Amino acid sequence: MENVQAYLVNAFTADGIGGNPAGVVLHADSLSNQQKLAIAKEVGFSETAFVCQDNEVDFAVSFFTVTDEVDFCGHATLAAFSTMYAQGLISEGQYIQRTKAGLLGVYVDATGHVVMEQRLPEFKGVFDSELIAPLIGLEAERLASTNLPIEVVSTGLSDLIVAVPHGSLDSLVVDESRLVAFCKEHNVVGLHAFELCNQQLSVTAHCRNFAPLFGISEESATGSSTGALASYLTKHFDGIETQFLFEQGRAMGCISRLSASIKLQGQTITQVKVGGFAKQFDTQTIHV
Structure with missing residues (x-):
């Protein structure tokens, strides 16, 4: 048995309130997809983001609902990078995340505002x-x-x-x-x-x-x-x-x-x- 810490984060808040809750699990490299799904079910939010290391870009991020993995999730991406910034794991700047929807840029400014690139429509x-x-x-x-x-x-x-x-x-x-x-x-x-x-x-x-x-x-x-x-x-x-x-x-x-x-x-x-x-x-x- 392994203890995994999930951060519970409201994403897209309006003046610090509201938002959509997402789970964030950092350092998720050792977790299997089955474990990730079990964690997402336990967290119980619409999506939980799992952040792993990547050999070519800054991070690999996967997203799980309570029923399945999805290719991408915007509010969980925001929650993940905001959490990494708050924990001192990243600083202001530009990052690349590997997702099942492709390689996508994410920018974090000094106020903690996160802007994420999405695929072309x-x-x-x-x-x-x-x-x-x-x-x-x-x-x-x-x-x-x-x-x-x-x-x-x-x-x-x-x-x-x-x-x-x-x-x-x-x-x-x-x-x-x-x-x-x-x-x-x-x-x-x-x-x-x-x-x-x-x-x-x-x-x-x-x-x-x-x-x-x-x-x-x-x-x-x-x-x-x-x-x-x-x-x-x-x-x-x-x-x-x-x-x-x-x-x-x-x-x-x-x-x-x-x-x-x-x-x-x-x-x-x-x-x-x-x-x-x-x-x-x-x-x-x-x-x-």
Whole structure:
């Protein structure tokens, strides 16, 4: 038996509160995937990050939900690098992490703000409102009234990006069994719904994320989906600013704040970054 310490960290906090909890296990080189999954189940959060050494880049980071390994997790990446910074294992600067989604850059500044690079977006197809509306408890005509496409976008994980009419975001009712079936059929992680804000506000959109296929009924901050949404907005709105601020978790009473930036060359997206702050709130010792 081995005692493993997991740091419990809220990622994408707003002024030090809120955020989405993630587990972080440092020095995880000796752990098997089976042990990592057992630890993630014991921690019980939507994702736990495991940080290992790497022979070619700075770190190798793997991500486990309570049910399975996933290729990438934005809020757990933020939690991991924030924890390493707080523990004095890294200092201000640029790092490279090896993930199943590829080699991705992470920058930590002197305030502890973490900005992570994501994969360039893949736009994987659109769906009719008639198919998607029953998944979230809206009438098809009301969902279609946004005049925005329902599209699968990936910057590391494939998310169904769904614009909903203003005033309807908090009242969505997800049919989890239907959404699980949809995600399995179309190889999608979950559904990321958003409601655009008034242009005079600093926040671009309020968001909700549902991934019941991976045991996540709803989570209050989703970094991978933030990159996908920023890419989606850049694609579908000519001349839109390429700096975004999203809030997520309002319907859960746990508001998180996520920033995103897109770099363009002509009409081509050449870089996607997502950033935020994290705060440790506890540790947990787990026997494996």
